[in-house]
Amino acid sequence: ERVPVGVSVGVQPDIATLLRVVQDYINDGYQRVKLKIKPGWDIEPTRAVRSTWPDLLLQVDANSVYTLEHADHLAQLDPFDLLLIEQPLAHDDIIDHAQLQRHLRTPICLDESIVSPAHARRAIELRACGVINIKPSRVGGLAAARQIHAMARAASLPVWCGGMLESGIGRATNVALASLPGFTIPGDISASRRYFRRDIVTTPFDLNPDSTLTVPTGPGNGITVDEAYLEEVTVERWELRTGG
Numbered sequence: 001e002r003v004p005v006g007v008s009v010g011v012q013p014d015i016a017t018l019l020r021v022v023q024d025y026i027n028d029g030y031q032r033v034k035l036k037i038k039p040g041w042d043i044e045p046t047r048a049v050r051s052t053w054p055d056l057l058l059q060v061d062a063n064s065v066y067t068l069e070h071a072d073h074l075a076q077l078d079p080f081d082l083l084l085i086e087q088p089l090a091h092d093d094i095i096d097h098a099q100l101q102r103h104l105r106t107p108i109c110l111d112e113s114i115v116s117p118a119h120a121r122r123a124i125e126l127r128a129c130g131v132i133n134i135k136p137s138r139v140g141g142l143a144a145a146r147q148i149h150a151m152a153r154a155a156s157l158p159v160w161c162g163g164m165l166e167s168g169i170g171r172a173t174n175v176a177l178a179s180l181p182g183f184t185i186p187g188d189i190s191a192s193r194r195y196f197r198r199d200i201v202t203t204p205f206d207l208n209p210d211s212t213l214t215v216p217t218g219p220g221n222g223i224t225v226d227e228a229y230l231e232e233v234t235v236e237r238w239e240l241r242t243g244g
Contacts, residue, residue: 002212003161003178004186006032006057007194011041015048022049031211032057032186034086038065043076050080057186061086064112068096071103083185084109084131094119098128107131111162116140117147124155131185135162136177137170145177153182160185168192168201172221175205179215189213200230 007030012018022033035046037060046060059082066074066088074088084107089096091112101108107130114120114132116139123129132152136145152159161178163171171189178187191213192204199205201223205213216222 001179002208002210002214003175003183003189004032004210004212005178005189005191005207006030006034006186006211007190008034008036008061008188010036011038012045015045018045019048019052022053026053026056029207029209029211030190032059032083034058034188035060037062039070039073043073046077046080046082057083059083059086059109061111062088064088064090068100071100074100075104078105082106086133087111087113094123094126094128097123098126101128101130109133109160111135114139114148117144117151120148120151124151124157130157132157132159133162133188134159134177134183135164136173137164137166142173142177146180149177149180149182158182158184161187161189163188163190165195167196168199168204168223169221169225171205172201172216172223175213175215176221186211198229200226200233202226 007025009021012021025033033056035049050058064087077085086109088108089100094113097108097110109131110123110129111133113123120132132148134145134148136142139145139148149159159182161174161183163174166174174189178189191207192199203223208214
């Protein structure tokens with residue numbers, strides 16, 4: 001009925017600002033935080049957050065900016081008890097991720113590398129990761145997402161659901177997907193107000209006190225489009241007609 005979620009924190013100007021931003025999200029009720037990292041902004045920011053909140057569910061996301069040459073450097077993240085290191089190497093480096101995973105104690109999570117069930121199968125067979133981030137809009141929809149979920153469960157590999165700035169319509173789909181049993185890591189499906197002053201659904205997603213979102217139970221994907229507001233913000237309309 002509820003799925004645990006977290007929030008993603010971008011690179012900040014300095015560590016003091018980072019700690020303030022993380023504190024604000026914790027005050028909002030988020031119990032899992034993801035830090036964006038890059039060379040020059042990785043070990044010390046992560047150390048600062050972990051030192052300040054020893055029990056916080058914490059993970060990092062590299063967005064493909066490292067190479068195998070950084071293996072020893074990335075191993076310095078191991079002592080921080082992270083849930084995962086997301087996509088440290090390039091999107092097409094599944095084999096290199098397998099080599100890197102053997103060098104790290106922290107599970108590698110593949111994100112950009114997983115664009116279809118076939119890519120997930122290769123990653124699992126090569127042991128290129130310990131976690132998979134399933135984004136329905138990236139892997140080809142709900143059917144493909146469920147295939148990846150099933151493969152990961154068969155391999156005892158945890159998965160989680162990432163978002164791609166969806167409105168409440170797509171967010172409802174992500175929340176429903178994240179309610180499947182293999183999704184054991186909090187997803188990047190933050191509350192609607194994290195991204196929109198006003199959503200185009202009548203019941204935006206609000207964060208529950210236990211850092212969860214409630215799974216909709218209405219017809220279809222469980223939400224209702226705010227037709228009046230959608231009309232107000234529509235800037236262009238296309239109509240497609242079939243012949244005959």
